[in-house]
Amino acid sequence: MIKQSGVFILLAVAISFALSGYLWFSGQREEGLFTAVWVPSILCFGIYFELMAQRRPR
Numbered sequence: 001m002i003k004q005s006g007v008f009i010l011l012a013v014a015i016s017f018a019l020s021g022y023l024w025f026s027g028q029r030e031e032g033l034f035t036a037v038w039v040p041s042i043l044c045f046g047i048y049f050e051l052m053a054q055r056r057p058r
Contacts, residue, residue: 009043
């Protein structure tokens with residue numbers, strides 16, 4: 001089962017990916033590349049906080 005935080009991270013990744021594709025194909029290539037860099041950054045952010053949540057003692 002995916003946690004709510006995971007859904008928000010994946011939603012942010014999907015929005016960023018769609019926005020970068022839109023910018024790229026609409027002719028704003030530099031803005032598209034800049035926005036495309038957000039995708040791995042958001043994924044790393046999500047992975048980091050997921051690992052920290054698993055590491056926390058219960």
